[in-house]
Amino acid sequence: MNGKQGVAVLVAGDVGDDPAGTAATAVATHTAAADPLQDRAYADGKFATIAVATNLSGDVAQLDTFVPDCLARVAAIEQGTAFPQALNVDGNAQITNGSLTVTDLTKGYRFKVDGSVLDMEATSKDLIVSVWPGTGFNGTQHSYEQYAADALAAQHAGKREWADGLYGTVRHTLDGATNPPVFSARRLSAGKPSPAHGRTARPTSLLLPRSQRSGSSTIRRHLDVGAWP
Template identity: 30%
Template sequence: MTATGYVSTTGDSRKVNKTGDTMTGELTLPDSSPDQALNAASKGYVDTVAATKAAVTHASTHAAAGSDPVTLAQSQVTGLTAALAAKVAGPGASTDNAVARFDGTTGLVIQNSTVVIGDDGSVTITGNLTDAGDLLVRNSHTAPTKAYRFRSSGGNLDTEAGGSDWYWSTFPNADFSGTQNTYMRWEAGAAIMHIMAEAQFKAGPFGARVHSIDGAGNKLGFHGAAPIAKQTVSGSRGGNAALASLLTALANLGLITDGSTA
């Protein structure tokens, strides 16, 4: 490289010895840390060395035998101990989105739980849900238009719905997939209950049927008789043919036992 604005007395044009001279050649930095005489050093290298040296030097002065040891008053140590003791400690690992629970009665130790609140607000509970008051399920927190209420605060146990008809139905699968079987609809604005399936009246939940009302099939059955369709009474009223037909129809429904004779 050559310099302008400077005349070397030795004839060496590579030297730049005063301010204002211009270097016209390439300035090459070493690939690694400068380790040869007159090697140029980057600013980053110089800053790193300076910071490291300052940190080491500063830390050594605070050592036990250093020139500037750190001294804490007893009040400072006591205050630090009290502040650390008042901090809540966790288990070190937890389930993502799980609700933290207190462990013990100190109020300073928390533990993981199986109650998870998703980012969408959904709550997943593994175990039983115990409620000491009424349980309210609504379609909106801010502007509900329909809701269920399981109420224990009254004189009895009440299962209630508000704002919409209440449908009772089942699905074959736990994820509510498959065909929905709807059995009843309770109207919200009137004391009317609609039954869309066969209702069997029994002495026990799994006993033999006593009476049956099949709304879907339009059939009736009483006193253990299978439900049948509407019966037709025929025959002449002038003789016993109509009476015999009526007795047969009533017996088929299970309403009577025909013990008459001809």
């Protein structure tokens, strides 16, 4: 058999096979090798670059530090103990079950939803309400209202119009530049006839101090415009 005569003893080489234990030895050697397929060094150089954010360099083993650090940073943002340097949102954004505070840590706004009403609040400095005509907060800024931080006081600038609806017919006008308190006397009247004359009583100006509400022909002319026959 296989060129042997008499009582033949076959070995692995007689049939083209490996000696016993060869496969086990090969597997053990492969497992113990640092880079048995010569692909780990290649992968380290390629995939670590894909995983890099801004400061990761070297091989993928550094991900063991980088990934936990990322998770810790995200957790800090979610818990409100860390602040992103900037935030841009493309699309709708929603804050649920909490208030929105915009602050530089010395002054700020707060849009508050807890409680039974909605609050828009400012802290530390006066609150100015203004509008820009441009698309990027540019052009001539129009400032309409100022709410004092240190007193219960407010100022309103420009022309004020009272209409029957937004962008509708104007019924009353108050212009800070020209200063005429032009209100309809009939509309401001309480509508109660005078006992002596049976006429609707003249209204008192709501825009002047009590000491100036009578005795002035200028005031009377403003109150009488278009209201008395």
